[in-house]
Amino acid sequence: MQNKSTVSWKCPSNIALVKYWGKYGRQLPSNPSISFTLNNAHTITKISYEYFDDPKKSIELDFRFEGKPNKSFSDKLSNFLNSIKEDYSFLKHLDLQIESENSFPHSSGIASSASSMAALAMCLLDIESQITGSNNIDITKASCLARLASGSACRSVYPQIAVWGETTDIEGSSNLHAIPFQKHIHPLFLSFHDDILIVSKNEKSVSSRAGHALMKNNPYSKARFEQAFLHLKQITAAMNIGDIDTFGHIVEKEALTLHALMMSSDPPYILIEPNTLKMINAIQCFRTEEKIPVYFTLDAGPNIHLLYPDDVSNQVSQLKDYLRGLCVDDTIINDQVGQGPVKISN
Numbered sequence: 001m002q003n004k005s006t007v008s009w010k011c012p013s014n015i016a017l018v019k020y021w022g023k024y025g026r027q028l029p030s031n032p033s034i035s036f037t038l039n040n041a042h043t044i045t046k047i048s049y050e051y052f053d054d055p056k057k058s059i060e061l062d063f064r065f066e067g068k069p070n071k072s073f074s075d076k077l078s079n080f081l082n083s084i085k086e087d088y089s090f091l092k093h094l095d096l097q098i099e100s101e102n103s104f105p106h107s108s109g110i111a112s113s114a115s116s117m118a119a120l121a122m123c124l125l126d127i128e129s130q131i132t133g134s135n136n137i138d139i140t141k142a143s144c145l146a147r148l149a150s151g152s153a154c155r156s157v158y159p160q161i162a163v164w165g166e167t168t169d170i171e172g173s174s175n176l177h178a179i180p181f182q183k184h185i186h187p188l189f190l191s192f193h194d195d196i197l198i199v200s201k202n203e204k205s206v207s208s209r210a211g212h213a214l215m216k217n218n219p220y221s222k223a224r225f226e227q228a229f230l231h232l233k234q235i236t237a238a239m240n241i242g243d244i245d246t247f248g249h250i251v252e253k254e255a256l257t258l259h260a261l262m263m264s265s266d267p268p269y270i271l272i273e274p275n276t277l278k279m280i281n282a283i284q285c286f287r288t289e290e291k292i293p294v295y296f297t298l299d300a301g302p303n304i305h306l307l308y309p310d311d312v313s314n315q316v317s318q319l320k321d322y323l324r325g326l327c328v329d330d331t332i333i334n335d336q337v338g339q340g341p342v343k344i345s346n
């Protein structure tokens with residue numbers, strides 16, 4: 001047993017292909033989702049801890065983001081840790097010094113909750129494994145813990161491709177945690193690129209938390225949840241046999257449906273911007289004219305994720321040269337399917 005040490009993990013973000021949008025209970029998804037785990041867009045979190053064997057102790061936290069104290073993040077983290085301390089009782093005995101940094105600029109319009117909460121979960125369970133002496137992290141448990149912090153983060157603890165949400169079509173699927181899924185996927189998809197075209201660096205006007213909540217009264221929610229179950233079944237079948245056309249068709253339909261749900265919420269809202277539409281148009285025209293499998297998806301924001309297999313990356317560079325001109329400050333974050341969390345040795 002170790003009662004004082006430092007742990008550090010690098011965890012990637014992920015991009016959903018079938019989207020999780022709508023939740024209930026304690027961060028449980030209204031429908032299943034599937035994602036690519038990314039590589040370059042990641043968070044590195046380092047936690048120095050001290051364990052006190054005192055039943056009256058409460059969690060002490062000192063949090064720094066990119067080298068500086070950050071009260072807003074620190075308060076959120078403290079609330080989160082206090083909300084889970086009865087389920088993860090070792091937390092109550094800890095003094096924690098947490099330092100976190102992202103590989104992408106904070107104000108790049110990229111949500112960091114998936115990578116940061118996955119990194120936090122890996123660090124906390126690493127600490128638990130050290131203080132109990134088990135020296136083994138249960139990844140399913142890490143996925144559960146990450147889910148409690150931020151739903152989509154539960155998919156980031158696995159390499160390449162993960163599925164989250166219970167469906168009778170996928171054995172072992174669960175609402176409580178994601179499962180690894182790359183074994184069922186054609187190698188073509190494991191070389192995929194995801195270049196993130198930054199349309200806006202501003203913080204979004206409506207948070208994902210508020211967006212999920214608006215699904216409760218969205219008149220189309222029932223049909224949407226049914227559609228997501230069907231899309232997951234169709235996309236996993238397509239990805240199994242390397243059917244890229246069906247994959248792309250579903251991915252783009254999912255992206256546009258996500259934003260249609262925002263526009264049909266009450267109050268309705270719009271997160272895409274004029275350049276998002278210009279880019280979508282350019283990508284679809286390029287695909288039709290050049291017959292190259294290049295597709296887009298969107299997160300809950302205006303930025304485009306450009307998806308294509310590695311073997312067409314040379315041809316896609318022409319398209320990217322055009323799209324770069326529509327990006328704010330010419331910013332494109334080049335990413336691709338990655339291998340999941342990595343422990344960083346001290």
Ligand code: PMV
Nearest residue numbers: 016019020150151152208300
């Ligand atoms: O994990 P949250 O609560 O930030 O929600 C993420 C929702 C989407 O990114 C839009 C879709 C998804 O499945 O990741």
